[in-house]
Amino acid sequence: MRAVHLPTVLVYSRRPSRRCFGYAIIHNVIYARGDYYQDGYWTKNIQLSLLNIPATLKANQDNGVKFILPAAPMKL
Helix, strand or coil: CCCCCCCEEECECCCCCEEECCEEEECCEEEEECCHHHHCCCEEEEEHHHECHHHHHHHHHHHCCCCCCCCCCCCC
């Protein structure tokens, strides 16, 4: 049986939501992985401030996807 990977839903504050199949969060930017042939990009840089974080968390929870945010900014 193949494992099914559900997409992560990113809900913007003022735009339609977007789905991605992988992401990394570095500082205040989400690097969302895309499929160049389908989406037109390999990686999309999205500022966290552009997202509706509570709606993003809820949408992913409703879909059974773990959307994990850092607990605090990185400190040196």
